[in-house]
Amino acid sequence: MNNIKPAMYAKTALNVLVFKTNLVSAKDIHRISPIMGDIPGILRWNVDEHDIDNVLRIETSWLLPDDIIRVITNAGYLCEELPD
Amino acid sequence: MNIHLYLHPMRTRDANKENSIREKAIEMIVKEGLDGFSMQKLAKAAGVSPATLYIYYKDRDDLVIKIATEVSVRMMDISLRGLHPKMSFAEGMSIQWKNRLEFYISYPLDVQFIEQIRYTPVYDNIKKTIRTTFGDVLGKFMHNAINKGECTPLPFEVYWSIAFAPLYQLMKFHAQGETPASDNFKITDSTVELTLQLVLKALKP
Numbered sequence: 222m223n224n225i226k227p228a229m230y231a232k233t234a235l236n237v238l239v240f241k242t243n244l245v246s247a248k249d250i251h252r253i254s255p256i257m258g259d260i261p262g263i264l265r266w267n268v269d270e271h272d273i274d275n276v277l278r279i280e281t282s283w284l285l286p287d288d289i290i291r292v293i294t295n296a297g298y299l300c301e302e303l304p305d
Numbered sequence: 306m307n308i309h310l311y312l313h314p315m316r317t318r319d320a321n322k323e324n325s326i327r328e329k330a331i332e333m334i335v336k337e338g339l340d341g342f343s344m345q346k347l348a349k350a351a352g353v354s355p356a357t358l359y360i361y362y363k364d365r366d367d368l369v370i371k372i373a374t375e376v377s378v379r380m381m382d383i384s385l386r387g388l389h390p391k392m393s394f395a396e397g398m399s400i401q402w403k404n405r406l407e408f409y410i411s412y413p414l415d416v417q418f419i420e421q422i423r424y425t426p427v428y429d430n431i432k433k434t435i436r437t438t439f440g441d442v443l444g445k446f447m448h449n450a451i452n453k454g455e456c457t458p459l460p461f462e463v464y465w466s467i468a469f470a471p472l473y474q475l476m477k478f479h480a481q482g483e484t485p486a487s488d489n490f491k492i493t494d495s496t497v498e499l500t501l502q503l504v505l506k507a508l509k510p
Contacts, residue, residue, distance in 0.1 A: 237360045239355070239359040271364065271365045274345060276355070276359060
């Protein structure tokens with residue numbers, strides 16, 4: 222019997238961070254894709270393409286809003302956290 | 306799709322909040338259509354922050370699909386209540402008409418909401434869920450009815466247009482309150498029964 226337990230990923234706290242951006246078009250989203258892929262700690266991300274705020278939504282267990290804002294701003298886009 | 310199930314308790318799900326979001330979304334889409342609908346407007350109407358909406362839903366499409374699926378499943382669940390595959394075709398139809406009418410009277414906004422999105426790409430997602438959840442009972446019922454020679458085999462669209470569209474037209478007249486022939490139309494059991502009998506006659510082989 223193999224008694225080694227896998228890491229308890231399911232129990233890791235998961236946070237949803239949401240930002241208002243100017244990632245308007247598919248092109249913009251395409252442009253940030255590789256950057257997002259390179260950030261460790263992003264479990265899933267998406268941009269709401271069909272809504273006016275172009276909300277960037279991120280699922281992460283340990284990244285902070287400022288981490289995301291820094292990266293998106295460096296890529297030349299506006300990014301501000303939507304308050305709870 | 307169920308990412309929220311794993312969310313940290315720091316942002317807990319609140320059933321009241323969720324209900325209010327659902328209710329307002331349906332109300333807004335019925336009133337203003339899908340095009341004018343935005344997450345920001347919905348947040349304001351439901352008294353939550355836009356950030357909260359994105360905790361429950363991945364994006365606007367996700368929200369519409371989830372809410373519409375829920376409503377459709379409830380509608381089908383009620384529509385098929387009491388239906389058994391071995392029932393006679395006439396009895397099974399009568400039950401479905403009664404159920405559909407009951408759902409319409411109890412949840413008129415939900416019916417209008419489904420009608421709004423029925424012809425949009427959103428509905429493709431829902432059709433699959435409906436088919437896998439309910440396809441069996443209804444499929445068997447129809448299969449038996451045709452085998453027993455109680456219902457003419459027809460292409461689905463033709464069948465539905467005869468079997469249920471007349472009921473929905475009566476409901477529409479009822480909702481409008483006026484028809485070309487009357488200023489004050491109300492749906493009654495006898496109107497429904499008269500229509501159903503003609504429908505059954507039309508579908509008889």
